[in-house]
Amino acid sequence: MTKLLVLLIPFIIMVLLSIILLIKISIKRDNLTSLIITILGFILTIISIIYTKNINFSKNYLFFKDNYSFFYNILLIINNILICLISYIWLSFLKYNKDEFYLLIIISTIGSMVLINANNFITMLMGIELISIPICGLISYDIRSKYSLEASIKYMILSTISSSFLILGISFIYLDYGNLNFIYLINHYSYNNIYLIKYLSLIGIFLILISLGFKLSIVPFHLWTPDVYQGSSMPVTIFLTTFSKSAIFIFLVKFLIYFSQINYNRFFFYKILIILSILSIIFGNIMAAITKNNIKRILGYSSIAQMGYMFVILIYNQIYVTHTFSLEMMSICIISYIISNFSILGIMSILSSFNLKDKNIDKIYYYRGLFWYDPTLTIILTIMLLSLAGIPITIGFISKFYLIILSIKIKLWYLTSIIILGSTIGLYYYLRIIISMYLIPSEINKNIYLNTIKNNNFFIFIKKLMLFLAIITVFLGFYPELIIQIIKKYI
Template identity: 55%
Template sequence: MNNLIILLPLIIIILTIILILISISVKRNNFIHLIIAISGLFCTLISIIHNMYYNINLMNNTLFIVDNYSYFYTIILLIISIITCIIAYPWLINFDYHQDEFYLLILISSIGGMVLTITNNFISMLIGIELISIPVFGLIAYNLKLKNSLEASIKYTIISSIASSFFILGMSLIFIDYGSLNFTYINQHYLFHSIINNISIIGLVLIIVSIGFKLSLVPFHLWTPDIYQGSPTIVTMFLSTFSKIAIFTSFVRLLGHFTNIVSNKLILFNILILISITSIIFGNFLALTQKNIKRLLGYSSIAHLGYMSIILIYNLILPNDVSLSLETMGIYSISYILNNIGIFTVISIISNLNKQQQYKKHFDHLYFYRGLFWYDPILSFIMTVMFLSLAGIPITLGFISKFYLISLVVKMKLWYLVFIVILSSIAGLYYYLRVIINLYLRPYNKLYTLSLFNNLHTKKIFISKYLILLLTVITILLGVYPEFIIQIVKKSMFVI
């Protein structure tokens, strides 16, 4: 009976997908399918909270581990999906075709994210990654009138296919060594077998390469700015938050089992420290010269995933004290998600102001946002707070997350890494401030800007606008009083 209750969230989403498919075949209605999608996701959320409250867990199963760690990140991923559907609705109104399929793709990706949070096997991990990636191919090319979107979709499809190939090859080599693809079994294997086989180490390196592509870590990052720029803004937001957090969540659990194997530690440490440092440096310093706000955020995401990779290094060095790193991961993930949702939603609102201009102009250049404050102070306030939080400025949640991150590095006594984090954060503050200052300058052409922003106060963006204003207030409140979120994150640990 417990197994059925644990599977209930997945069953609810699958039933929601079937219901939408049947509804589409009867009659297309964007609003009705939005309500069905949100209702299904919300019911799934309720079922997960119920399971978490009554402590219904599943440990050491061959495919899945369901614990507070998986519950916590599943709730976060479902909230991202709900917000994405709500914010996408005004954007989808402009389409004369296939509006409703958007919600289907989001729901399928949600299943993939849920599978990744509970995965305890390479097979289920691969299925989860593909359930996220395949719908994203369609989401990136969703706006068929934009050539850049089609180009971005082709690039992402090729890169994702290559990454999956590396994953399958690495998984095969690990199976040759251990005779199993179960994370828990691999962790326990060396309790009874001390013989080291280099095949499994090569397999693990190949899997890190695959995950590096998916998370856009250096040197596997080259696709990121192009995909961010070419994708519809809503899809970019979903890709930068849902996809990366879901994959990173499963990656942390995977490496948590491998870090107990002493023979892997030196190789893993050298690989992870190199990836982390290069991602932090390249991500921040390449963003300095960007004039396209989506490309800037693409390089920024590379840097932030580099910061989050420090959590993996900490788990490797201090595997018996992962509570601080998992606490840092929870706070950093929430901060990163809130900030990206806020910024990309503002970009989406601006880009959808005029239906005729939507396909003719590129609203992701920085000069389009010059003087936004004089036409809509609320959107300017949202972008200001979110960018300051990404930079780690006090009284924002980003400051708390950055403080935790530096605490991790100090505890590891990697002083050169502390210097790199601080120096890169200063560079990040520079390009974030460049965007913020641009919002408050006088516009170049007042008549042009007035015509551009003349629809900022229409009713169709009301919900999106005030939803992200609420997220902005939450970012500030959690920055001032972080104890609430800290206590929640402390309960979402996993045990190896």
């Protein structure tokens, strides 16, 4: 019992953090105090995760803890600390309900911890819903925006539909085995020498894959993505892009590894994953290329393509029994994806926070001539966009390079060609944004960089943080061995 309580310390801390924040909000509202409490709670949770690293749950429990969950729980919590910092200045300009934003972030973080440590379909369902439900509130958080309510309704409807698929898939698997524990299902096949997965379970896993496809906005389950990205405020768009998608994808990799061990019809999923990957890469890149002005919509379509690239990892795992190499590559992909998207949208978020009345902050022409106002910000944005495009001397290049290696190892030459073609198209629309920043500014752009921003200490702090992330991006592009050795130690 004592061991179980020790293992649950990170979860207990997060639940207590949400309760403390609720009590604090009921007593007095203060944006800065809520930020400090949230960040301290997150830091304490990271310490507790490190403290309980070498202790594990029994295999018949709802949770299963390993190096995989240890690494990604810490990564996602650090990501949410940075999101809270970025959101602070934006929340400062809101008139009402500032503190609840942090509460919704905390609940979603609890969901990610439950999901990544899940050893049972019930905890999987709980984790996904704990991530998704607060997102509905976050999308509609800025009640001044006419698009936010529409975006929230779209996300809520599609999220409800995807949850229905998830529950139906779980029920099919339960009908077959009468048990929802992942380890039990693997052992059931091992001990009974079953070489063919039952058809109800096959349908169940397929329905779960559809549900998670909605959350990841994989084609053809992507329809909500550009509208929700455009309708959400900048900090929420960062949260959706970096945290939500990463948490779901990290679990999906783990989930399909479990079932690749027992599913001798895994080639069925192998073919489905190839189709989803190809459709997402082609559609995401083409739609981003033909989107004219809106950067958030471009990044929305770009995220569809990025998920398509990362599906190569899932395809590889369906073929090879040993997953060490693919898991190492996935860590690089996730880190590259989070850093690049966080930095681009983070800079846009800070600029939009100081220019709340300007509704064109997410338009490409708004950043025309940014170099002449702030060369540092422009260089940071350039590095991050080039990293997303997979250009050498960035971690994004290392990520794309290893994905191509994975596709070559499984001898899918047409998939390799599509990855290269998609990257070429991606370079076009990323360069459109980059070139615009170095052009001569027009009169309409004079408000982009006000003196209030230049002299604001918080803005200077965030700019230094973004510069640090840009240096990391370039350094890891030159010397990826450092991050690879760290990943090998913990994955």
